[in-house]
Amino acid sequence: MNDKRDAPKARPAPSGWRNWLAVIPFFLFAFLFIFLPSAVLLIGAFQDPQGKFTLTNFAGLIEPSIVSSYWVTIRISMVTALGGGLLGFFMIYAVTLGGLPRWMRTVLTTFSGVASNFAGVPLAFAFIATLGRTGMVTVFLKLLFGLNLYSQGFSLYSFWGLTLTYMYFQFPLMVLVITPALDGLKKEWREAAENLGATSFQYWTKVGIPILLPSILGTMILLFGNAFGAYATALSLTGGFINLVTIVIGSQIKGDVLHNPGLGYALAMGMVFVMIVTMAIYYLLRRRSERWLAK
Numbered sequence: 001m002n003d004k005r006d007a008p009k010a011r012p013a014p015s016g017w018r019n020w021l022a023v024i025p026f027f028l029f030a031f032l033f034i035f036l037p038s039a040v041l042l043i044g045a046f047q048d049p050q051g052k053f054t055l056t057n058f059a060g061l062i063e064p065s066i067v068s069s070y071w072v073t074i075r076i077s078m079v080t081a082l083g084g085g086l087l088g089f090f091m092i093y094a095v096t097l098g099g100l101p102r103w104m105r106t107v108l109t110t111f112s113g114v115a116s117n118f119a120g121v122p123l124a125f126a127f128i129a130t131l132g133r134t135g136m137v138t139v140f141l142k143l144l145f146g147l148n149l150y151s152q153g154f155s156l157y158s159f160w161g162l163t164l165t166y167m168y169f170q171f172p173l174m175v176l177v178i179t180p181a182l183d184g185l186k187k188e189w190r191e192a193a194e195n196l197g198a199t200s201f202q203y204w205t206k207v208g209i210p211i212l213l214p215s216i217l218g219t220m221i222l223l224f225g226n227a228f229g230a231y232a233t234a235l236s237l238t239g240g241f242i243n244l245v246t247i248v249i250g251s252q253i254k255g256d257v258l259h260n261p262g263l264g265y266a267l268a269m270g271m272v273f274v275m276i277v278t279m280a281i282y283y284l285l286r287r288r289s290e291r292w293l294a295k
Contacts, residue, residue, distance in 0.1 A: 044265035057266035081223035088174025112172035124236035181215035218285030
């Protein structure tokens with residue numbers, strides 16, 4: 001006969017203050033690297049070189065060169081988000097739901113985990129050594145096929161060259177983020193559609209794509225924000241030849257010629273606003289997709 005007194009006693013939950021100890025590093029990190037820099041940007045955006053209050057910095061955002069820098073940055077972010085999103089989606093679809101061997105998924109996800117974090121000066125140097133004027137692939141095509149990429153109009157140091165470079169870390173990020181959504185597609189949904197007489201095309205157009213669309217669009221928006229804030233890769237590759245807003249901010253804050261920190265802070269606040277909108281849309285789309293994938 002079992003006695004309730006013999007049952008093991010539950011371990012008491014730790015006191016409330018102990019539960020907060022583990023998250024103190026998170027709050028400290030967020031304060032030092034998110035809230036404090038944002039506060040500095042916000043205050044500096046409303047100050048002139050003498051530290052007095054002014055709105056001149058925000059008025060400078062409508063200058064043609066500033067508007068052009070935002071537009072170029074938005075265009076390259078949109079192109080790489082769309083291109084990297086589609087390429088990454090079809091890649092992970094092929095190894096997840098397609099007929100490719102299972103080991104290909106391991107290879108692709110491992111590569112994506114490394115490539116999505118490979119950016120900045122090393123990435124720029126790698127592309128210069130590969131597709132620069134004297135790069136390995138450029139020389140190889142010229143010697144074997146008589147094809148000179150640069151005489152055909154291609155340039156690594158142009159808008160499309162920088163777009164190609166950004167794609168290197170854009171599509172791997174798409175692979176990593178969209179993989180759980182593809183894994184969340186239940187086999188029962190396809191079986192039910194096939195039992196009702198639906199073809200593969202009808203299943204994807206009526207069931208698969210509508211369920212995945214919020215995740216796909218949300219991830220592409222995340223890619224947009226990832227490219228929008230890139231700085232080191234573009235500066236190292238083009239030397240500031242392309243008028244990106246991140247490069248303009250660097251020139252205004254620490255440049256010798258275009259030195260106007262207040263305008264640089266105002267430009268940065270514009271970027272913060274764009275990133276906040278981007279992440280808000282991503283969050284909403286992510287919540288919508290989780291309603292299906294969590295069922």
